Amino acid sequence: MSTVVKHIRAARKAHLAQFSELLSIPSVSTDSRHAKDVRRAGDWVRRKLKQAGCTRVELHDTPRHPIVYGEWLGASGAPTILVYGHYDVQPVDPLELWDHAPFDPLVKNGRIYARGASDNKGQFLAHVNAFESHMRDNGSCPVNIKFLIEGEEEIGSPNLDSFIAENRKRLACDAVVVSDTAMFGAGIPSICYGLRGLAYLEIHVRGTDRDLHSGTFGGSVINPANALVEMLAALKNNRGRVSVPGFYDKVRRLRPAERRAFAALPHSDRRWKREVGAPQLYGEAGYSTLERIWARPTLDVNGIWGGFTGEGAKTVIPAEASAKISMRLVPDQRPKEIARKVTAHLKRIAPLSVKVTVRELHGGDAWITPTDHPAMQAAARALRRAFGRKAVMVREGGSIPIVAEFERRLKVPTVLMGLGLNDDNLHAPNEKMELNNFYRGIEASAFLMEELGNAGGDGRGSRATERR
Amino acid sequence: MSTVVKHIRAARKAHLAQFSELLSIPSVSTDSRHAKDVRRAGDWVRRKLKQAGCTRVELHDTPRHPIVYGEWLGASGAPTILVYGHYDVQPVDPLELWDHAPFDPLVKNGRIYARGASDNKGQFLAHVNAFESHMRDNGSCPVNIKFLIEGEEEIGSPNLDSFIAENRKRLACDAVVVSDTAMFGAGIPSICYGLRGLAYLEIHVRGTDRDLHSGTFGGSVINPANALVEMLAALKNNRGRVSVPGFYDKVRRLRPAERRAFAALPHSDRRWKREVGAPQLYGEAGYSTLERIWARPTLDVNGIWGGFTGEGAKTVIPAEASAKISMRLVPDQRPKEIARKVTAHLKRIAPLSVKVTVRELHGGDAWITPTDHPAMQAAARALRRAFGRKAVMVREGGSIPIVAEFERRLKVPTVLMGLGLNDDNLHAPNEKMELNNFYRGIEASAFLMEELGNAGGDGRGSRATERR
Numbered sequence: 037m038s039t040v041v042k043h044i045r046a047a048r049k050a051h052l053a054q055f056s057e058l059l060s061i062p063s064v065s066t067d068s069r070h071a072k073d074v075r076r077a078g079d080w081v082r083r084k085l086k087q088a089g090c091t092r093v094e095l096h097d098t099p100r101h102p103i104v105y106g107e108w109l110g111a112s113g114a115p116t117i118l119v120y121g122h123y124d125v126q127p128v129d130p131l132e133l134w135d136h137a138p139f140d141p142l143v144k145n146g147r148i149y150a151r152g153a154s155d156n157k158g159q160f161l162a163h164v165n166a167f168e169s170h171m172r173d174n175g176s177c178p179v180n181i182k183f184l185i186e187g188e189e190e191i192g193s194p195n196l197d198s199f200i201a202e203n204r205k206r207l208a209c210d211a212v213v214v215s216d217t218a219m220f221g222a223g224i225p226s227i228c229y230g231l232r233g234l235a236y237l238e239i240h241v242r243g244t245d246r247d248l249h250s251g252t253f254g255g256s257v258i259n260p261a262n263a264l265v266e267m268l269a270a271l272k273n274n275r276g277r278v279s280v281p282g283f284y285d286k287v288r289r290l291r292p293a294e295r296r297a298f299a300a301l302p303h304s305d306r307r308w309k310r311e312v313g314a315p316q317l318y319g320e321a322g323y324s325t326l327e328r329i330w331a332r333p334t335l336d337v338n339g340i341w342g343g344f345t346g347e348g349a350k351t352v353i354p355a356e357a358s359a360k361i362s363m364r365l366v367p368d369q370r371p372k373e374i375a376r377k378v379t380a381h382l383k384r385i386a387p388l389s390v391k392v393t394v395r396e397l398h399g400g401d402a403w404i405t406p407t408d409h410p411a412m413q414a415a416a417r418a419l420r421r422a423f424g425r426k427a428v429m430v431r432e433g434g435s436i437p438i439v440a441e442f443e444r445r446l447k448v449p450t451v452l453m454g455l456g457l458n459d460d461n462l463h464a465p466n467e468k469m470e471l472n473n474f475y476r477g478i479e480a481s482a483f484l485m486e487e488l489g490n491a492g493g494d495g496r497g498s499r500a501t502e503r504r
Numbered sequence: 505m506s507t508v509v510k511h512i513r514a515a516r517k518a519h520l521a522q523f524s525e526l527l528s529i530p531s532v533s534t535d536s537r538h539a540k541d542v543r544r545a546g547d548w549v550r551r552k553l554k555q556a557g558c559t560r561v562e563l564h565d566t567p568r569h570p571i572v573y574g575e576w577l578g579a580s581g582a583p584t585i586l587v588y589g590h591y592d593v594q595p596v597d598p599l600e601l602w603d604h605a606p607f608d609p610l611v612k613n614g615r616i617y618a619r620g621a622s623d624n625k626g627q628f629l630a631h632v633n634a635f636e637s638h639m640r641d642n643g644s645c646p647v648n649i650k651f652l653i654e655g656e657e658e659i660g661s662p663n664l665d666s667f668i669a670e671n672r673k674r675l676a677c678d679a680v681v682v683s684d685t686a687m688f689g690a691g692i693p694s695i696c697y698g699l700r701g702l703a704y705l706e707i708h709v710r711g712t713d714r715d716l717h718s719g720t721f722g723g724s725v726i727n728p729a730n731a732l733v734e735m736l737a738a739l740k741n742n743r744g745r746v747s748v749p750g751f752y753d754k755v756r757r758l759r760p761a762e763r764r765a766f767a768a769l770p771h772s773d774r775r776w777k778r779e780v781g782a783p784q785l786y787g788e789a790g791y792s793t794l795e796r797i798w799a800r801p802t803l804d805v806n807g808i809w810g811g812f813t814g815e816g817a818k819t820v821i822p823a824e825a826s827a828k829i830s831m832r833l834v835p836d837q838r839p840k841e842i843a844r845k846v847t848a849h850l851k852r853i854a855p856l857s858v859k860v861t862v863r864e865l866h867g868g869d870a871w872i873t874p875t876d877h878p879a880m881q882a883a884a885r886a887l888r889r890a891f892g893r894k895a896v897m898v899r900e901g902g903s904i905p906i907v908a909e910f911e912r913r914l915k916v917p918t919v920l921m922g923l924g925l926n927d928d929n930l931h932a933p934n935e936k937m938e939l940n941n942f943y944r945g946i947e948a949s950a951f952l953m954e955e956l957g958n959a960g961g962d963g964r965g966s967r968a969t970e971r972r
Contacts, residue, residue, distance in 0.1 A: 066816030127818060133714070191816055218720065232719060236817045245781025246601070247932040250804045251700060251902025252686065254832050255796035256776065258786040261805035261827075262740065269737035272730065308724065313713025316857040318726040328723035336718045337729035338820050339811035344828060348534030348659055349704045349865040350595060351830055351903075352806050352931050359729075360812060362819055364722050389784040397817040434719025435819075463820050464715040 043173045059141040059150040065124035077123045078102040088168035098195035101187030109180045115210035116180035121160020122189030125152035133465035153469040154460035159215035166481035178489025192398025211411035212442045217432045217454030225419035228452035230431035233365035233402035235375045242391045248353040258389040261342045261357035276320040278335045280381045286368045298326040330431035334364040371399030400437020414487040415451045422480035511641040527609040527618035533592035545591045546570040557639035566663035569655035577648045583678035584648035589628020590657030593620035601933035621937040622928035627683035634949035646957025660866025679879035680910045685922030693887035696920035698899035701833035701870035703843040710859045716821040726857040729810045729825035744788040748849045756835045766794040798899035802832040839867030868905020882955040883919045890948035
């Protein structure tokens with residue numbers, strides 16, 4: 037066993053205590069009432085990077101929540117990796133469905149329960165802890181390292197692109213490493229080579245200028261809630277396909293080899309159904325579950341509201357009804373183009389007697405990368421060493437818009453080595469992270485640094501850079 | 505001018521002060537947090553009836569909100585009228601759209617603004633004040649009078665039917681008088697001879713057993729919010745008609761004479777459009793606005809909710825989505841039958857992968873009565889005397905389920921002499937009542953008592969009773 041692993045195993049208690057401390061800060065980025073908490077979490081990360089051994093650490097202010105940057109560049113001649121993560125978290129509602137307070141971390145049955153545990157505090161901390169362990173063990177790290185930990189991922193990273201664009205030199209690296217995805221299953225280390233993109237819209241449909249009595253006026257005026265449900269229903273057909281003209285135009289078709297690779301993975305629809313607690317699965321006709329979530333676009337109503345929603349019956353025709361919808365996108369769909377097409381379609385199918393406004397809340401490109409890149413292969417070896425099992429190559433249904441940005445801005449590959457599980461309850465009540473994945477993740481990250489450092493020593497690191 | 509009118513005009517200040525006092529009690533019957541306020545309002549009515557001259561006054565407890573009963577039977581040989589009204593009110597939300605506090609009555613420009621002003625506190629008080637004025641003026645009233653003022657009208661009067669059934673003898677009368685409808689227009693006294701019924705449902709659609717991340721799972725499971733909008737959209741077609749099989753089976757067709765009578769009323773679509781603040785009117789193809797609201801059934805989404813509805817974007821597939829819908833019914837549709845058909849249709853069209861529950865919140869029969877009944881004609885004369893203009897015979901789109909109950913249980917006609925206006929903002933922010941209608945309404949009620957009392961004196965009252 038390498039000495040760094042001994043060091044990592046000896047530090048588990050300290051790593052867990054620090055993880056808990058960060059989880060106790062309610063850094064909900066979408067909610068302006070939590071702005072100070074988000075900043076507090078950013079400051080915690082800044083101090084942690086300093087403590088871990090970064091020689092230059094900065095809290096970079098943005099119009100909303102700060103970006104934390106830290107670097108250690110003492111591995112002369114070795115490659116440089118950029119670790120990206122985010123310290124902000126999703127809202128906690130519906131709070132009443134949590135079994136405990138979401139910002140009072142609970143360790144139970146080998147898991148830690150708290151909002152942000154898996155998404156993304158535990159996952160980026162694994163890399164910080166790996167770096168720190170190398171530094172404590174050796175006084176140095178096998179690779180040069182840069183940390184970019186933002187506080188706005190859950191609101192679409194509105195200020196990260198410009199930060200990257202303005203700091204391309206400082207962020208220059210040979211590979212980006214991100215842990216913000218799920219392992220294919222418990223105990224199956226995984227590398228993700230494809231992500232879906234996102235286009236998120238908020239729709240308001242207004243009928244009259246005030247709420248009306250449904251008896252006095254019902255039948256003579258449009259009901260915007262009826263109009264809204266009709267418009268939303270018209271966005272999909274009964275085969276689970278999106279009916280917006282041109283929606284599928286740019287969708288890259290699945291290659292037969294990829295379909296075969298998906299089919300070879302140990303996926304079970306029965307288990308999937310049990311995991312989500314649904315009586316049956318449902319999706320676009322003609323595709324398997326993995327194909328549906330990894331390689332096909334979606335259209336989901338994420339929220340809908342209007343009229344009287346309290347206890348009892350109120351006979352009202354609401355003046356307005358609203359919805360939030362989002363489309364998960366696949367290569368080569370572009371979020372702006374999809375948002376434009378869906379908006380135009382909604383306006384086209386709206387009854388003349390309502391006023392429709394559509395606001396684009398956020399969007400991000402889908403992403404796909406070759407699996408044979410040296411950095412990907414180094415990550416596969418590191419994961420195998422840490423988890424004792426061959427890593428599988430997977431795609432993921434979620435979106436990490438920044439990954440496509442890294443590719444565009446920094447011209448380097450991104451290695452997505454997820455440490456979460458699909459049942460981690462991301463964006464839902466009772467979010468948790470498996471402590472085994474947290475601890476093994478630290479080891480995997482430390483091994484990756486070794487693997488890439490060794491590669492750098494014998495010149496493979498520079499080949500990796502030249503390759504792009 | 506009769507002495508009672510002098511008395512009524514002299515008492516305007518006192519009548520307004522008492523009206524304000526009652527309006528300041530937030531008697532929202534649907535909201536259990538207001539249960540004590542509802543009771544307080546009931547108690548206020550009890551004291552008022554006593555003070556007005558009723559000899560027997562009772563607060564009758566029910567499982568929820570009390571029924572107030574009062575009577576004065578000193579007009580030997582004269583007919584008996586039963587005045588029905590309700591002291592409970594609708595909820596006030598959205599509160600932020602009110603220009604003032606809804607339970608702090610504001611008198612401005614000849615109107616009184618408060619929740620419940622027109623629906624129904626001002627309207628039933630007009631009759632109490634008329635009775636009191638006769639008593640103060642004469643020491644007696646031209647007719648025997650019974651008051652039945654409930655506190656559960658806005659939640660579907662769940663305890664009134666049984667009260668009427670158990671008290672048929674005590675409630676025996678020659679005619680029921682109700683002011684809970686609107687005048688056809690400002691200054692146009694109106695008698696309503698038809699009302700729509702109501703069937704009100706609450707629908708819950710459940711997909712998975714918890715909220716899911718729309719990236720990780722989107723495309724592979726049903727989204728209950730998408731399912732709900734599809735199901736609701738499928739309830740109507742694009743000609744404004746309800747698509748539920750059998751929905752129109754029992755609808756009584758409009759007679760040509762009635763369509764002509766509707767067309768002769770001083771209605772203007774342009775004014776109606778301005779009144780509701782809509783860019784265009786909308787309704788069932790082939791019918792005029794008055795036909796649509798008076799004689800055709802509807803299906804409206806009254807409330808809808810599910811998923812994330814806060815600030816910003818949350819990429820969630822909600823576990824559940826819900827809606828409140830209601831159907832306004834016309835003769836001879838029956839609420840139970842319609843509720844059953846709509847429920848069955850919803851379950852039939854629901855995707856297999858969701859669980860649908862439908863709860864019937866309340867219902868009431870539609871009602872229609874002949875316009876040539878002596879009590880109707882007496883009311884027409886009384887209104888003409890009070891307002892100085894011939895009363896028009898109208899129908900109304902709203903529901904007063906109890907009117908059909910009175911007909912069934914007491915075998916007497918109901919005279920609907922509305923004192924409200926369509927722009928009174930019933931069930932909406934900034935509810936108001938025109939003070940002129942309140943004051944003239946007191947006079948009209950006093951005249952109706954005279955007209956019926958005279959009729960009783962020469963035997964026409966008993967004919968009215970025999971007629972049924």
